[in-house]
Amino acid sequence: MTPTALIVPASAPDTDLPLEMPGGAVSSAAPGSSLTMSGSGYAPFSEVTLAVYSTPRVLGKVTADSEGAFETSIAVPDDLTLGTHSFVAAGVDENGEFRALRLDLTVAASSDDGLLPVTGAAVLWVIVAGFASVVTGVTMRRFATDGPLGRHRGRPGRPANPGTRGSERRGSHRIRPSIPE
CATH class of the missing domain: 2.60.40.2550 (Immunoglobulin-like)
Known part of the structure; x- marks a missing residue:
């Protein structure tokens, strides 16, 4: 049979046969x-x-x-x-x-900025918040174990090396003044 000329229907044909998009699905x-x-x-x-x-x-x-x-x-x-x-x-x-x-x-209208649409949460702010949390935690732990003036090393209330004085624990040396004779 020879194909006949097509007249475009007045309304969209009701069909389940899909028109394909070779580049992938498009909505x-x-x-x-x-x-x-x-x-x-x-x-x-x-x-x-x-x-x-x-x-x-x-x-x-x-x-x-x-x-x-x-x-x-x-x-x-x-x-x-x-x-x-x-x-x-x-x-x-x-x-x-x-x-x-x-x-x-x-x-649908396109955006004129040439950028892809943004979906989901702003990842940068999640990263910044996580970094700020880590810095806060490290700072709090430092003050909890050392105290604001660095008095404790080890467990709170106990020196790291029993029997040593604070200045010796930190590795500093006490300089004794020499008295002239």
Whole structure:
């Protein structure tokens, strides 16, 4: 059977057949961005029409290869309203029957700063808080074992080396004044 010319339906076809995204799953796109789509199961060398729905708008046409497959890039129209839209690849199969693949995605505004969207907690602040906690803990432990004037080494209330005086424990030497004769 020879494939017939396709008339784009007035509403998005109700189909469970997915329009593929070779670069990986996509759930949203910005107006003006480019989407690469692919599909198969069409009549060899037949014309496949790519359209977007809320109101049907043809985005382009592509010719299926000898296996009935295609891959092409389309631009999301700049003036497409924000919200959920259906992108459809419509054509005919080997038997001349209507075949449609569909991808529903959200058209959302893009940020102009060129940065990726930020999700989750601000990791930098978690790192700063952790570092501050460690410094506070080290400082508190130092004062708890040494005291504010460095009087104790070892367990509180006991000298580190029993029988030694404080100045000898710290390794300092006491200088005795010499008395002239």
